[in-house]
Amino acid sequence: MFMHFASRAAAAIALAVSMTAVAPNFAVAQTTAFRQAVAEGAARDDVVAEFYRARTFEGIWTGTSEAAQARRNALLTAFANASDHGLPEDLYDPQALMARMQAATTAADQGAVEVELTQLYLSYARDIQTGILTPGRVVSDIKREVPLRDRSGYLDGIMAGNPQAYLASLPPSSPEYARLLREKLRMEVLLANGGWGPTVPGGKLEPGDTGARVVALRDRLVAMGFMDRSVTRSYDAALQVAVMDFQTAHGLTADGIAGEGTLQELNIPASRRLEQVIVAMERERWTNFERGDRHIWVNMTDFSAAIVDHGSVTFSTRSVIGALDEDRQSPEFSDVMSHMVINPSWYVPRSIIVGEYLPALQRNRNAVGHIEITDRNGRVVNRGAVNFSQYNARTFPFAMRQPPSSRNALGLVKFMFPNQYNIYLHDTPAKSLFGREVRAFSHGCIRLNDPFDFAYALLAVQEADPVGVFQGILNTGRERRVNLDAPVPVHLVYRTAFTHTTGLLNFRRDVYSRDSRIWNALANEGVVVRAFEG
Incomplete structure (x- = not known):
C-alpha cells in the first residue's frame, strides 16, 4: 500500500540530487550582488535578517559545497513528501522551485531565490510541527495555545548536523500521528x-x-x-x-x-x-507538546474522559459535554487539575443566574427554591424581601448557590483545573443522559458517568486506601477540598478521527x-x- 509513497520519495531524491547539475549557476554566490540581494530580501523578516547578518549574507542552500547540496537535497525531498502530511501540495512544490532556481541566472536573482528558500523552509517547519492554522481564528471556542517554536531555532537546527535527519524530526513524534x-x-x-x-x-x-x-x-x-x-x-x-x-x-x-x-x-x-483524518493530523500538530506521563484526555466527540498513564488508558468513563447551542459548547484547551471537591456547593455562573433564574424569579419569587440567593458577603438573602422585578441582567446584585446534596447540579464530587472559562469535570444527578448516543446537554462543563471511580483512580497514587479516604469524606456530608499531591494535566480535545492502539481507525x-x-x-x-x- 505504500508503493506510491516509496516511488515519490525516490523521485524526490533523484530530483534533489539533480540540483548539483545547476550548482555552477551559483558559482557567483559570494559576489557583492548576491549578498546585497540576500540582505534586501531578508530585511522584511527580523529573524531571517539576523540569521543572514550573522553569516555576512552568505547562502545556506545555494552553491556547490557539500553542505549546501546536502541541505538543498534534504529540503527538496521533504517538500516532495509534504502533502503526505496534509500540507499544501502547491506551496511546497519541488518542481516549481527547481524551475525558479534554474531561471535564476544572475547573482541578484540567485540571492532572491536563496531567501525565498529560507522563508519557505521556515513556513514548512512550522506547518509540519505545530500546524498550518491558528485554531482560534477558525473556531472561537478552540482556546488552545499552539506550542509554536522559536523560528530562529529552525535555522540553527538545519545548520547543525544532518539536515535530512533534522527535517525528519520535525513532525509530531506521537504514536497517534504516525x-x-x-x-x-x-x-x-x-x-x-x-x-x-x-x-x-x-x-x-x-x-x-x-x-x-x-x-x-x-x-x-x-x-x-x-x-x-x-x-x-x-x-x-x-x-x-x-x-x-x-x-x-x-x-x-x-x-x-x-x-x-x-x-x-x-x-x-x-x-x-479522509478529510477528517487530515484534520485530525492538523489537530495533533496543535497538541505537539509533552502531555504528561499521567494525564486526563477528554475527547468531546467520543463523549469520553480517560486517565492515561505512560501512553496507556488506565481508566475511562462516559461523559456529557456542552449542549449544541453556541453559548453552551465546551471549549478546547489544556490545563492542570490540582484538586477535587467532595460534597461540593454549586456556585451558579452569572450567565445562568441572569439568563435563566432571574426571569423565573421575576415571574415567581419562590422559583428555583433549591438554590440559595446570597449577598456579596455570602450571606443567604430572604427572597421574600426582594423585589426581583426592579433588576435586570446588568443590575442584579446577588449571587446564587446550591448547597451540597445528592441533588446538587454537580453531584457529589467535582474535579478542578482552575481556568478562566470556569470549566471542570463533575458528577451529576442526571444519570439517565449517559445512556444517550449523543451526549451534549451541559452548560459547558464535562459530566462524568463514573465520578467516584474516577476519583479513586486519581487518589490511588497518593492513598493506600483511596476508596476509604473518599467515602470517609463523602459520608460527612460536608464540603471538603482534597489536593492532588501530583497535579495532573487535563486536555479537552475534539477528534472526529482517531485510532485505537490496535491501529483501528x-x-x-x-x-x-x-x-x-x-x-x-x-x-x-x-x-x-x-x-x-x-
Missing part, C-alpha cells in the same frame, strides 16, 4: 481504487432480512474491512457482528441493527473520511461542526484530498 499518517496513505490508495463502493440504499436493515440491500450492506462492510468476503444474501450472524463492529468504531449504539443513524454513517464517502460525528470549518480553512490554504494508485 498511525494517522499511515491511515491517510492507506486511504489515498483506497480512493484511487473506488473507495468503499456503492452506498447502501433504503431504510433499516436487521437480522433475518434478505435481498439486494443486504448484499449492498455486506459489500460495503467487506470493503471497509469489518468482515471477510462472503456470498451470503441474508442478514446472518456474521453480518450482525460486522455491523456491531462498525457501530463501535463510529461511536454508535452497538445493537447490530443497521438503522437510519448507522446507514447515514456507513454511507459517508471515503473522501470525506475510529470516526465520530462532528457534533459542533468544528472539523468541517477546520477542513474548509485547510482547503483555503491549499490542502487537498489525493488519490494514488496502489
Whole structure:
C-alpha cells in the first residue's frame, strides 16, 4: 500500500540530487550582488535578517559545497513528501522551485531565490510541527495555545548536523500521528481504487432480512474491512457482528441493527473520511507538546474522559459535554487539575443566574427554591424581601448557590483545573443522559458517568486506601477540598478521527461542526484530498 509513497520519495531524491547539475549557476554566490540581494530580501523578516547578518549574507542552500547540496537535497525531498502530511501540495512544490532556481541566472536573482528558500523552509517547519492554522481564528471556542517554536531555532537546527535527519524530526513524534499518517496513505490508495463502493440504499436493515440491500450492506462492510468476503444474501450472524463492529468504531449504539443513524454513517464517502483524518493530523500538530506521563484526555466527540498513564488508558468513563447551542459548547484547551471537591456547593455562573433564574424569579419569587440567593458577603438573602422585578441582567446584585446534596447540579464530587472559562469535570444527578448516543446537554462543563471511580483512580497514587479516604469524606456530608499531591494535566480535545492502539481507525460525528470549518480553512490554504494508485 505504500508503493506510491516509496516511488515519490525516490523521485524526490533523484530530483534533489539533480540540483548539483545547476550548482555552477551559483558559482557567483559570494559576489557583492548576491549578498546585497540576500540582505534586501531578508530585511522584511527580523529573524531571517539576523540569521543572514550573522553569516555576512552568505547562502545556506545555494552553491556547490557539500553542505549546501546536502541541505538543498534534504529540503527538496521533504517538500516532495509534504502533502503526505496534509500540507499544501502547491506551496511546497519541488518542481516549481527547481524551475525558479534554474531561471535564476544572475547573482541578484540567485540571492532572491536563496531567501525565498529560507522563508519557505521556515513556513514548512512550522506547518509540519505545530500546524498550518491558528485554531482560534477558525473556531472561537478552540482556546488552545499552539506550542509554536522559536523560528530562529529552525535555522540553527538545519545548520547543525544532518539536515535530512533534522527535517525528519520535525513532525509530531506521537504514536497517534504516525498511525494517522499511515491511515491517510492507506486511504489515498483506497480512493484511487473506488473507495468503499456503492452506498447502501433504503431504510433499516436487521437480522433475518434478505435481498439486494443486504448484499449492498455486506459489500460495503467487506470493503471497509469489518468482515471477510462472503456470498451470503441474508442478514446472518456474521453480518450482525460486522455491523456491531462498525457501530463501535463510529461511536454508535452497538445493537447490530443497521438503522437510519448507522446507514447515514456507513454511507459517508471515503473522501470525506479522509478529510477528517487530515484534520485530525492538523489537530495533533496543535497538541505537539509533552502531555504528561499521567494525564486526563477528554475527547468531546467520543463523549469520553480517560486517565492515561505512560501512553496507556488506565481508566475511562462516559461523559456529557456542552449542549449544541453556541453559548453552551465546551471549549478546547489544556490545563492542570490540582484538586477535587467532595460534597461540593454549586456556585451558579452569572450567565445562568441572569439568563435563566432571574426571569423565573421575576415571574415567581419562590422559583428555583433549591438554590440559595446570597449577598456579596455570602450571606443567604430572604427572597421574600426582594423585589426581583426592579433588576435586570446588568443590575442584579446577588449571587446564587446550591448547597451540597445528592441533588446538587454537580453531584457529589467535582474535579478542578482552575481556568478562566470556569470549566471542570463533575458528577451529576442526571444519570439517565449517559445512556444517550449523543451526549451534549451541559452548560459547558464535562459530566462524568463514573465520578467516584474516577476519583479513586486519581487518589490511588497518593492513598493506600483511596476508596476509604473518599467515602470517609463523602459520608460527612460536608464540603471538603482534597489536593492532588501530583497535579495532573487535563486536555479537552475534539477528534472526529482517531485510532485505537490496535491501529483501528475510529470516526465520530462532528457534533459542533468544528472539523468541517477546520477542513474548509485547510482547503483555503491549499490542502487537498489525493488519490494514488496502489
